[in-house]
Amino acid sequence: MCALKLRMENNNLSKLDKIVSLTKRRGFVFQGSEIYGGFAGMYDYGHHGVALRQNIVNAWMRTMRMHGKMAFLDSSIFTSPKVWEASGHVSGFNDPLVVCFSCHSKLRADHLLESVDVQADEKMSETELNExxxxxxxxxxxxxxxxxxxxxxxxxxxxxxxxxxxxxEEDEEAYLRGETAQGIFINFKNVLNTGFYNVPFGIAQVGKVFRNEISPRQFLFRKREFEQMEMQYFVHPRDAEKAYEDWKKERMQYYIDLGIKKENLRWKQHEHLVFYARDAWDIQYKYPFGWDELEGVHNRGDYDLTQHQKFSGVDFRVMDEETKERYIPYVVETSAGLDRTILAVLAESYDEDEMNGEKRVVLRLKPSIAPIKAAVFPLMRNKPELVKKAEEVFGALKKEIPEIMWDDNGNIGKRYRRQDEIGTPNCVTIDFETLENDSVTVRDRDTGKQERVSVKELTTKLR
Ligand SMILES: [Zn+2]
Known part of the structure; x- marks a missing residue:
């Protein structure tokens, strides 16, 4: 797409539209089933989206490990239907639907009421909602x-x-999991019985969940198939409040460490608690469409383990070593939306500025989560000696830093624009001087500043 056309198009788009357009153009996110006109609430991650997602997951797993006493789990998407009866999801996990008879749109009644400043309580019955x-x-x-x-x-x-x-006919239908948490609760005893963990400890997992959202919207924000990064921390009831406060601090820090500015993050307490929660706060992000949830930090009490004990007949109590009494642990839950985190990181890093008199779009991603750490270019692709040298540098560098990219398409300016849009922190150019003294230019994404670095020191410089 030519720069002028892009600029004209960009002027008329909202920030969210610009992000949608950039992520498609550069291979981060595609609309699900696009060739068939799309499928509501579905998006597919492309090459750079996969890398960004993985880097965010890795950062999350690292903070979980750093907390200590953390077991990881990968439970199945399908479970016995009893899991969802015990958890209360079959009876209490609802959204209020209302249909517009004029245009047949399916709408969330609570969102409609919110638009005129009326709050609908999650616990309201159908009759109360209709009133x-x-x-x-x-x-x-x-x-x-x-x-x-x-x-x-x-x-x-x-x-x-x-x-x-x-x-x-008489076989039961199975539910696709609506949250990863239940897979953790039903495996609580299994993890405990491995003998590596005793209360307090956490179980963490990342995985796909499915929800029949009435109106999926706002790109990656409200999807029907999405991914959670959840952690359930099992504690003695007397320690639950302290653990809750500790986790709140750690979880907020995680987003700051991903490169999100403090002023774009805030805490919001739930006004109406969902059926399982004793206390619930959300970390909200200032998305292009307004403040909304990024992660929920909940004190679930002993609700879930008690329910599964009741429905399965399995004893979920553990021994208090001090008092020798048996009790059901409380659960502090941190429930992050991975797709929402990706959207927040994209919104946070999306920027437009001018460099060398030319407008550009740049993703100012933190280098640790950028999908590509550096791009390597031969100055000209029709000079065999330059290409050969560039291939040598690229080949050696790839062994040290695998997340690098070869780019020889179009002139240098075009390659810079392309890498800026992917969020690549550095571009390495092999030019005629390289052939003389074995040095390359390294160009910084944010400042555009170029520096000559010897090939020997290149890995250290990029790291
Ligand atoms: Zn309508």
Whole structure:
């Protein structure tokens, strides 16, 4: 795309649209099933998106290890349907749906009410919700068509179902997991019985979850298939509050370490607690569309283990070494949305500025999470001696820093623009001087400053 066309297009787009466009253009994120017109709430990660995602996961796993006494788990997406009955998701994990009769849009009744500053409580029954909706019906307008022609509010369960293993009418349908946490609770005893861990300790896992969102929206923010990075920390009830406060601090620090500015992060306490929580705070990020959730830090009490004890008959109590009494541990949960974190990091690092009199788009990603650490260019690709030397440098460097990229497409200016958009911190150019004295230029993404570095010192410089 030519620079002028890009500039004109960019002027008319919102920041979120610009991020969507950049991530597609540069191979971070593609719309799911795009060739068939898309599939609501689905996105596919491309080459650079996969690398960025992995770097964010690695940073998360590192902070979990650093906390200490942490077991990792990878539980299956499909579980016995009883898991979701015990957890309360089958009966209590709902979103209120209302349909616009004029344009057939399916809308969240609570979001509609929020648009006129009316708060719907998560615990409200269908009848209560309908009363609240009817009281405010006159004020409510469909955000899609502007009409005021709504049906009744219906509670819709968020769990997605599947016919996996269902061959006859009487076979049960299975749920796709709606959160990774339940896989952790049902494996609590297994981890405990390995003998490596005793309370307090945590179990952490990263994995896909599925929710039947009524209106998936805002790009990676509200998807129907998404990924969580969850950790459940099992503590004695008397230590739960202290553990909760410690985790709150650590989790906020994680986002700052990813390169997100403090002023774009805040804590928000839940006004209405979900069915399992004793206390709940969200870390919110200032997305291009406003403040919204990035991660939830919850004190779940002994709700989950008690429920699974009741439904499975397995004893989940542990021994208090001091008092010799048996008790069910409390759970402090940190539940991060991986896709939301990717979106926050992209929004945070997206920038437009001018360099050498030319407008550019740049992703100011922290080098530790940038998908590509350096790009290597021969100054000209039609000079065999330059290309040969550049291949040598590239080959040697790749053994030290595998996340590098070869780029000889178009002139140097174009290559810089491309790497800036990927967020590559450094570009290494092999020119005629390299052939004379074995030095290369290293150009900094943020300042555009170029420095001559000897090939010998290149790895150290880039690290
Ligand atoms: Zn409508």
């Amino acid at each position: 609240l909706f009817d009281t405010n019906r006159e004020k409510l307008k469909c955000p899609v068509c502007g009409k005021k022609n709504f049906g009744k509010v219906v509670q819709k369960n968020l769990l997605a179902t599947s016919t996996l293993g269902k061959f006859e």
